[in-house]
Amino acid sequence: MEDLFDGSRRDSLRLQLLGWGDKLSEILNAAIELRLFTKVSAGADTVPAIAEALDILPLNAERLVLACVAMDLLRRDGDRYRNAPDVERFLVAGRKNYQGPWFRWWRKKDHPGWHRLADYLRRKDAPAVIGELYAHHTVEEARDFHEGMYAVGMGAAHLFHRTVDLSARRLILDLGGGSGHYCIVAAEKYPAIRGIVFDLPPVVEVTREYAAKSGYSDRITAQGGDFTADPLPAGADVVLLNGNGTIYGPDTMRAIVAKAHDAMAPGGEMHIIFEMLDDDRSGPVNAALFGLYEALMGSEGRAHSVTDVAGYMRAAGFVDVSIHDFLGRYIRRVTGLKK
Numbered sequence: 278m279e280d281l282f283d284g285s286r287r288d289s290l291r292l293q294l295l296g297w298g299d300k301l302s303e304i305l306n307a308a309i310e311l312r313l314f315t316k317v318s319a320g321a322d323t324v325p326a327i328a329e330a331l332d333i334l335p336l337n338a339e340r341l342v343l344a345c346v347a348m349d350l351l352r353r354d355g356d357r358y359r360n361a362p363d364v365e366r367f368l369v370a371g372r373k374n375y376q377g378p379w380f381r382w383w384r385k386k387d388h389p390g391w392h393r394l395a396d397y398l399r400r401k402d403a404p405a406v407i408g409e410l411y412a413h414h415t416v417e418e419a420r421d422f423h424e425g426m427y428a429v430g431m432g433a434a435h436l437f438h439r440t441v442d443l444s445a446r447r448l449i450l451d452l453g454g455g456s457g458h459y460c461i462v463a464a465e466k467y468p469a470i471r472g473i474v475f476d477l478p479p480v481v482e483v484t485r486e487y488a489a490k491s492g493y494s495d496r497i498t499a500q501g502g503d504f505t506a507d508p509l510p511a512g513a514d515v516v517l518l519n520g521n522g523t524i525y526g527p528d529t530m531r532a533i534v535a536k537a538h539d540a541m542a543p544g545g546e547m548h549i550i551f552e553m554l555d556d557d558r559s560g561p562v563n564a565a566l567f568g569l570y571e572a573l574m575g576s577e578g579r580a581h582s583v584t585d586v587a588g589y590m591r592a593a594g595f596v597d598v599s600i601h602d603f604l605g606r607y608i609r610r611v612t613g614l615k616k
């Protein structure tokens with residue numbers, strides 16, 4: 278897919294594919310909605326069996342299967358089909374890693390302005406500090422969003438806790454922690470660690486539901502507030518700021534990181550994880566995309582580079598600031614210590 282973005286082609290193929298990219302997304306989402314991958318995994322592995330399992334015409338089953346094979350979502354062996362490995366891992370309903378709710382949220386609730394992006398880019402009214410999605414979240418909307426966020430975030434939380442050892446730590450403050458998945462995995466792994474999820478007031482009602490469901494309400498608490506404006510709970514020796522970077526502009530990011538630094542215990546560590554640009558700002562595309570998304574949200578948010586983020590940490594007083602690939606270069610972690 279990466280060479281799709283290589284502009285040195287002599288034909289217009291990459292331009293065609295980019296212009297049509299939303300159709301590829303619709304194919305994936307239709308397959309998820311129809312439970313194609315779930316049924317294939319359960320044994321419906323021929324076109325007639327798929328048609329029956331999905332209750333669609335064989336002609337439409339064949340159309341969908343061909344498109345999924347061309348996109349390497351399904352793989353063919355004779356007249357039998359199986360899910361590609363990542364599809365089998367993440368898109369089979371009922372599995373622990375199932376990310377269907379995340380895709381469902383984007384498909385149904387994503388900002389309708391994407392199809393009028395040029396109009397949004399022409400807007401000249403002053404951007405807000407906090408974008409539309411978060412500024413006006415109701416509890417119901419937050420519950421819906423975090424069902425998806427939890428589905429995809431649990432994998433990230435496990436990855437984080439496999440990579441970073443918090444065995445000597447006592448208290449995590451997760452800024453914008455949402456459903457609290459980073460604290461839930463920490464609670465599973467470390468018997469004494471506690472976590473405070475600090476998130477917007479409607480969201481923490483949902484956080485408490487996830488904490489209760491996980492069985493760790495005694496060690497995971499939630500505090501409602503706006504980390505751009507309100508004081509933060511003091512004394513944590515781990516602070517997380519994950520999945521929030523592109524929502525905010527550089528001044529706000531600098532201020533949040535400085536506030537976190539001041540609130541945490543000496544010797545503590547802070548981790549910032551999100552889609553960051555390379556140092557030379559030439560990609561990756563998901564970091565640029567999330568920055569652009571903020572034009573729809575009417576916020577000051579934008580893409581930040583790894584160097585920008587490391588700079589916010591150093592300016593706040595963090596030492597030993599280091600940059601790590603988290604999900605390859607597509608999501609990065611920047612870490613610093615408070616002296």
Ligand SMILES: C[S@@+](CC[C@H](N)C(=O)[O-])C[C@H]1O[C@@H](n2cnc3c(N)ncnc32)[C@H](O)[C@@H]1O
Binds near residue numbers: 407452454476524
């Ligand atoms: C994309 S989600 C990320 C959730 C989680 N940290 C993760 O990485 O999976 C962003 C979260 O930050 C929260 N958030 C955004 N701005 C905030 C603010 N100013 N104060 C508190 N929470 C905020 C949102 O409500 C949401 O739960």
